[in-house]
Amino acid sequence: MKPARVIAASLALLGSAGASAADLALDIRDAAGRPIADAVAYAQPAGEAPPARAGTRAVIDQVNKTFVPRVTIVQSGTQVFFPNSDNIRHSIYSFSPAKTFTTKLYSGREAAPVLFDKTGLVVLGCNIHDNMVAWVFIVDTPWFARSGTDGLVTLKALPDGEYTITTSAPAGGFKSREMRVLVDGSAASPVRIPVALEAGS
């Protein structure tokens, strides 16, 4: 994975004084201006980010021989559950350094949850079904989100402060884009920032 290009952006996000948090909306589009779905964005505070709360969970279902959702973003320390909604069995694996694992063939809820405890990008596949692919972003911050089909990612309740916001999408080969953002709660909300991502094939 290429190192994310860091875009030094000095944004003064206007926020209301006295307010402790602000929502940040990112409008992620490709070069052609089309919204990119399944893009992820997360905000890394300049200081220490609060760790994930114990018992934090995520679910990546397998429906109709696809991972649902296709892209998942979690904070490290999150247990991810892989329920199998298909009536066939799957065997999920990952050779990604952030989390290498493999499950036996299973169906239903037989699979044990997998704890993602290192940041990075994990590519999930199914040993049985080559076409199944899913990505899991493991970040070290609780402020993250995934875009829907409208390409909008909303990072909610960002406390005032300086953040590095990283956006990435599988469509762009997970080339990430970073920008610095200063969150000021007194600013009018929500703040909406357009982000152009390279959307490679």
Added chain:
Amino acid sequence: MRIQRLQTRIIVLFVALLALVQVAAFWFVNATNSRNAETRVAEELNVGQRVFARLLEQNAEKLKLSARVLASDFAFREAIATHDTGTIGSALANHGARIGAEAMVFVDLEGKVVSDTLSPRGASRAFEYPALLKADRNAANASMEVLDERAFQLVAVPVMAPLPIGWVVMGFAVDDRLASDLRQLTELEVSFMLDGQPGRRVLASTLDLREQQSLLADMPWGASSATRQIMNIGGVDHQALVITLDDNDHARIVAVLHRSLGDAMASSERLRNMLFFLAAISLAMSILGSIAVARNITRPLEELATVAARIEKGDYTAPVSLKRADEIGVLASSLNHMRGGIADREKRILKLAYEDPLTDLANRSRFSNELEQAITQAALGDLRLTILMMDLDRFKYVNDTLGHGVGDHVLREVSVRLQRTVTGAECIARLGGDEFAILVRHANDDSSETARRIIAALEAPILYEGQPLDVGTSIGIAHYPEHGRDAQTLVRNADIAMYAAKRNKTGFATYDQHYDTSQQEHLSLLSELRRAVERHELRLHYQPKVSLRSSHVSAVEALIRWEHPTRGLVPPAQFIPFAEHTGYIKVLTRWVIREAVRQCGEWLRSGLALQVSVNISARDLMNRELPELVAELLAQHDVTPGLLCLEITESGFMEDPAHAQKVLDRLDELGVKLSIDDYGTGYSSLSYIMKLPVQELKIDRSFISRMATDEEISTIVQSTIDLGHNLGLQVVAEGVEDAASWELLRTLGCDDAQGFFMSRPLDPQALAKWIRVNHGSFRADSKATPSVAGTA
């Protein structure tokens, strides 16, 4: 050169036609074959190209499949994920060995070679053909590339985990095995060649090294892909298909599929050889066949030609033995008919040429041929031959008085009798007119006997419509070799003998040297006889005719004498017949008549009235001027016509009685006395004589001389005298040589007599003296007086 022989012509035509057809067929088949061969090779190349493409495709599929299998192997992926290079390398080697892929490379996402079976230590280099590396596993392409200076059919398949984490690159080496596999499938020679950095070279080939060099040298590198070329490889023409497998900036890999045209032609060459062989055999057979056909035609033709040549030579005996149903058979049968026709016609012509159509006897030509042949043979065999020549007496008389029909009848009858009589004759021929000839081959000493038999056979009268005809003959005989050694001489001598026989009234005569001498003398005689008249060598002697009753001499017979200056006295027998023969008798007769009339006139003026008899010949009787001549002479010498008597022999007027009659009638009118001389020697019809204006009949001396001793003869003489008297004729006996005859004749009542007993012929002076001495009469009793005879 023009071919003359039919047989050769037929053969040449046949063979030339067949050869033409063969050459055409050969050319056509050959052309078709080589075209076929080229087409076949082209098709083979097309098929080969397809098979080749298919094989490469299959190999690519195989590689792809295998690579995919490897790429999706979990353990392999795990090894990759864990960067376990050793495991990766062994997995690659292991997997490659399974399908025989020599090149097994793993390339990471960065395009770096992680592991490479070809050069295990050559890792970490950038993979040479990044274009092959595609994320889409289904887009995996096979391509020919050079790796480690060798060509490989490479396939790169991404390793997905599940997203690409690298590429498995697998490759089959393009090596001799591939080439030979291809050859097995396509039966084409296959070579892979590289035009790249180290130079152009052959990567793999089914050819041997030498051929590879040749191929390399002849390789049309500029040719575009999938074009057919004719290449010379190792000295043999090949049709080749160049297929570009890879063409990039660095290198170009081509596959050359080729096939030797020679190999492809080999089958057609075999076919051509077979065809050639067949052509040769059929040509040979056609030659034999056409020879047979030609022979079948020409052999009978030759046979016909032989027959025709035989016919040309006059041999008609052998018929054409050819029995065929075809045109030649027709020709043969026509030839056969022609042969028969010619034979018949020739027979007829020969018959006409060599046979007398009237009597069916041989003619003169045939007789001459036969005689010549016989002489040739006789000369070889020392044999003798005899020829008899004969002619008929009084034939002309028969012919003229009774017509040619009768004459022909006589000739036919004579020929029949001859054939019946002369049995051993080689050839009996009618030479013409009433002339016959007989050739007797064997030495026949009895030729006289034969002649007698012939005469006897002809003695019996020939009957014509119940009327008897008398025909006599004279025969001359000549023998080979003593009477002549060639045909001409023999015939002439026989002729001479025949005339002698006729002259001598002997019926037949064998040739005698004496005749021949006289014959030879004849020629000189003619000129001498002419001279004799001019030089007055001729004399007339006169023999008195004495009356048997009165013994008075009132008449004489003038007889010609020739006082030849060297020969002396030539007897009339030696020149009269000759003169008759040559026609000179006319001159002689004229001279005799003139002399006799002159003498008669002379005597008359001297007071001696003597009737003078003159012999005239048959030829003189033909002379119409004779009466005028006589009248003129009588007038000239003032002689009474009654003092001239003309004596004619029986044969004289028998030769042409009608004409003789006219002349005689005319003479009779003149008042000249006419007498029949030598009566009894011929066979003249008495009834005819009766019509003649004759006054006198002279009995031939042959009767008179034998009369005294032969009773029979004397009877004949008696009856002849009586007959003459009954006809009112004066009868004269000739050849009275003794007193007995004289007396007998007187007793028999004969009128006059003439002969040595009274007087031999005397010259005019001697006669005048004789008459004076005897006083105009003869006395038999005084005959003994030698003075009389002595003075004659």
